[in-house]
Amino acid sequence: MRKTSRRTFLALAGTAALSACGSNTVQSGNPPPSTAYSAGVTRPKPKPVDLSQWYHPYPESGVQEAVTRYAAAYQKSKVAVQWNPDDYETKLAAALQAGPVPDVFEGQVTVDRVRQNLLVPLDDIIGSVKGDFTAAALAAQIVDGKTYGIPQALDTQVLFYRKSFLQEAGVQPPQTLDELVDVARRLSKDGVKGLFAGNDAGAAALAGPLLWAAGLDYVKDGKSVGFDDPRAATAFTKLRDLNGSLLLGTSTDWADPIPFIDGLTAMQWTWLWNLPKIQDTMEDDFGILAFPRLDAAGAPSVPVSGLSAMVHSKSLNPNAAKDFVKWLWLERTDFQQEFATKFGFHLPARLSVLDKIAPANDAARLVKETGRAAGPLWTPMANTVLVEAVGRIVRDGADPVAETKAAIEAVKAELGRLSA
Incomplete structure (x- = not known):
């Protein structure tokens, strides 16, 4: 079976294969009831919903263990990490169209996925921190004025x-x-x-x-x-x-x-x-x-290129999936720094985190001053x-x-x- 390396995704100038991701057997549940009061009786605390998160097989040792640890640290939902060791792109292309549905998955934003209504816009969670990403990295997430991906790390x-x-x-x-x-x-x-x-x-x-x-x-x-x-x-x-x-x-x-x-x-x-x-x-x-x-x-x-976290439009719990993406890739800067730098030399996607990486000073300067990306239309x-x-x-x-x-x-x- 054909294995997928990071290089398969990151082709010339950030142009990546437009088919990606894998299959998963994790079942997503229905949205839990909200805590409410009726006749003085407190309803039970809602149970966390189940989410599935898919990754391609990173070649660097320790990545799978790290992302599993990140998911386990999240308290609002139960997140099951699916590691896809073989032919990730073909599995994802099939799953996005016919299921089983990944709630959160990594890949690159493409016009075709947007046109097919497969992605959930993420403007409401990236909000005021948009300026903390390089212009090139952010532009690669935007189609028709809407943001569909959160950059995880940069290459x-x-x-x-x-x-x-x-x-x-x-x-x-x-x-x-x-x-x-x-x-x-x-x-x-x-x-x-x-x-x-x-x-x-x-x-x-x-x-x-x-x-x-x-x-x-x-x-x-x-x-x-x-x-x-x-x-x-x-x-x-x-x-x-x-x-x-x-x-x-x-x-x-x-x-x-x-x-x-x-x-x-x-x-x-x-x-x-x-x-x-x-x-x-x-x-x-x-x-x-x-x-x-x-x-x-x-x-x-x-x-400048890299993989981004996206939310599948067919997720049974899209709001819970967005909350998880926001927590991991926007709030937990400690995880973001570790993910980018501990398992091979990559760059954090957030400028505020990038500035903390001393060995990347020259590269960070080049990315900030001269970084360019092909964008979703290419x-x-x-x-x-x-x-x-x-x-x-x-x-x-x-x-x-x-x-x-x-x-x-x-x-x-x-x-x-x-x-x-």
């Missing part, structure tokens, strides 16, 4: 660079795409390549950051293609200019830090959660950067179209303008489907 991708390699080459960390091209070329020597961003030459990992570098986006105004602009093709061409300086054909892909650790590349674009492994090997001989801007009109960026189909177009430009030498225009038309059709 981001950054550009790791080897300080000693740059010092020996007499170059500074790149701040623009032209500088990235030049630095990668000068670092490519003695069996070392300047940059590793994937065996596909960076098409999948860097399509989004290239758009942001040009001051563009996947979608704009919540309805139209965000890269219908000549600057998109210009940015994609810069990635093609890296040919000859890119590490290709490795046994692992960009999400694994081994090429960087083994000294095969002087720079690598990869997940921040690899920081402890890199630090154990290199100590302080590395730094992290946001992806460089194209020019003064563009912007540096780090993609579907896997749209992402595939763009990545394939960038791949043809970078690897095959295809015309950047023609490929970008074709991708724009295909994404327009997909956005039209979502708005129909």
Whole structure:
């Protein structure tokens, strides 16, 4: 049976598989009667309702025990944690449509789920603390002006660079795409390549950051293609200019830090959660950067993604489910900090909690200043179209303008489907 890793959910720039979650046999009860007084007689205290909460199988040891402990600490409802070790996405897709119903589940907010009325809006519980989330993380939860998810923790991708390699080459960390091209070329020597961003030459990992570098986006105004602009093709061409300086054909892909650790590349674009492994090997001989801007009109960026807690609209106890989500992911900041930092290197979703994490200072700054997310309107189909177009430009030498225009038309059709 196919196991689901965190990486399955967190694809390029926060774009995740839109099918998720699993099945559960927990039965949800009817809402309990409220305590009331009649003829001077006090009715029995209402019994806690039963809720089911589903998780995908985190690879880090200790997560399952932690989330079970969190659920046990909640007093207002009996919360049964369902751990789904196999094919979480397929199980969730089936359960959301046909049951058995998960009251609370993790995943990512998607337009399709909202359009199918599968999610409960959570604006009433997130309320005044909305400002305690990064703009990118919060925007990924909102469809048609309503908030459907509460971020649990954040993951981001950054550009790791080897300080000693740059010092020996007499170059500074790149701040623009032209500088990235030049630095990668000068670092490519003695069996070392300047940059590793994937065996596909960076098409999948860097399509989004290239758009942001040009001051563009996947979608704009919540309805139209965000890269219908000549600057998109210009940015994609810069990635093609890296040919000859890119590490290709490795046994692992960009999400694994081994090429960087083994000294095969002087720079690598990869997940921040690899920081402890890199630090154990290199100590302080590395730094992290946001992806460089194209020019003064563009912007540096780090993609921000993560899983969120959602409430199923078919829950028999939606208000109790919302109360639990509010308690765990908005009120219990101690649990939120532990969940994000104790079981692998992730970032707390709340800014007030993030500020307490000393080892994350540089990463926290990058997320606050340059964090970006694809958002619910960016579907896997749209992402595939763009990545394939960038791949043809970078690897095959295809015309950047023609490929970008074709991708724009295909994404327009997909956005039209979502708005129909």
